Amino acid sequence: MRMKYEEPIEIAENTYWVGHYDEEAGFHCNPYLIDDGEEAVLIDPGGITHYPHVLKKVIRAVDLDRIHHIILHHQDPDLCASTPRYEELINHEVTVYNPLRASFFIPYYGIKSRVVPIRRDGEALVLKSGRRLEFYLTPFVHFAGSMVTYDTRSKVLFSSDIFGAFSFDWSLYARDDYLEAVKAFLEPYVGSKKALENVARKLEQLDIEVIAPQHGSIITDNIPEFIQALREMDAGVYLE
Amino acid sequence: MVTYLDLINAMVRRETAILGREKVGKIVAKAGLSIGEDGKVAVPKGMEKQKLEELARSFYEECGDITLIGCRILVNRLAREGNLKLPDILKF
Ligand SMILES: [Fe+2]
Numbered sequence: 001m002r003m004k005y006e007e008p009i010e011i012a013e014n015t016y017w018v019g020h021y022d023e024e025a026g027f028h029c030n031p032y033l034i035d036d037g038e039e040a041v042l043i044d045p046g047g048i049t050h051y052p053h054v055l056k057k058v059i060r061a062v063d064l065d066r067i068h069h070i071i072l073h074h075q076d077p078d079l080c081a082s083t084p085r086y087e088e089l090i091n092h093e094v095t096v097y098n099p100l101r102a103s104f105f106i107p108y109y110g111i112k113s114r115v116v117p118i119r120r121d122g123e124a125l126v127l128k129s130g131r132r133l134e135f136y137l138t139p140f141v142h143f144a145g146s147m148v149t150y151d152t153r154s155k156v157l158f159s160s161d162i163f164g165a166f167s168f169d170w171s172l173y174a175r176d177d178y179l180e181a182v183k184a185f186l187e188p189y190v191g192s193k194k195a196l197e198n199v200a201r202k203l204e205q206l207d208i209e210v211i212a213p214q215h216g217s218i219i220t221d222n223i224p225e226f227i228q229a230l231r232e233m234d235a236g237v238y239l240e
Numbered sequence: 241m242v243t244y245l246d247l248i249n250a251m252v253r254r255e256t257a258i259l260g261r262e263k264v265g266k267i268v269a270k271a272g273l274s275i276g277e278d279g280k281v282a283v284p285k286g287m288e289k290q291k292l293e294e295l296a297r298s299f300y301e302e303c304g305d306i307t308l309i310g311c312r313i314l315v316n317r318l319a320r321e322g323n324l325k326l327p328d329i330l331k332f
């Protein structure tokens with residue numbers, strides 16, 4: 001049965017996929033929203049082209065003024081570019097969380113909010129409810145300043161481009177051959193095996209129930225196998 | 241020993257993950273080939289190298305650069321293992 005992609009879709013408790021499904025596209029972006037009651041967190045809101053669709057879903061899920069935090073996992077336009085539009089609509093200051101080495105670039109989108117640069121693994125955004133969103137740096141996968149977010153309450157890993165995929169035949173949840181699609185996307189974009197091994201080592205320490213990537217499909221099964229695959233992927237082939 | 245047929249099957253498997261079964265089935269059929277129950281492509285003997293190039297070209301023509309970016313690394317690695325020469329479209 002096809003899911004109702006026109007609506008926000010709850011992927012874990014009070015955690016929503018708010019992306020846009022373009023049936024013609026071979027590449028899809030996945031913004032997410034955590035509604036934690038008093039505060040909501042927007043994760044990788046996306047580019048300009050999908051913005052009207054994403055905004056509609058965000059508004060359906062929460063009152064915009066409950067959004068106090070925006071997480072940007074690196075500096076790419078497909079996740080950052082619409083941030084200033086949200087800043088204009090939200091009637092109070094928001095805080096942006098971004099890896100230190102990406103944080104010098106994101107003001108060029110016109111982002112005016114206070115930016116908290118993430119410098120070390122385990123730094124966290126602790127919400128008023130006590131919910132802890134931990135950040136883990138993933139240098140050079142794919143940008144020098146890249147990170148992922150682990151929600152310690154829902155055990156969802158927001159993995160950014162890691163575990164993303166090219167997908168013409170897209171579905172929100174991963175199908176059996178999804179790992180093959182992940183390799184197709186990740187191998188051409190990562191420059192070093194060492195960088196991938198570093199990510200695998202960090203993720204192996206976390207108790208992950210759901211992987212929610214910024215492209216492709218959500219993973220709920222065989223998570224250790226996906227993490228192990230990072231160690232086995234080719235990287236830096238374009239340098240040979 | 242890796243053969244051209246292995247390269248075709250690896251590419252078709254990879255493209256199926258990206259494009260979906262239906263689209264890949266159509267592209268493979270257009271090249272005059274079919275995918276068996278086991279997911280493997282049957283290719284007439286001696287035609288493997290030519291069909292590899294035809295298929296790569298069809299994937300590109302139907303769905304663009306993503307298809308080639310998504311499979312080049314895999315196909316090049318296998319070709320190296322089998323000491324096989326690749327058509328230009330699959331080279332970096
Ligand atoms: Fe990126």
Ligand SMILES: [Fe+2]
Nearest residue numbers: 076078161214
């Ligand atoms: Fe991305």
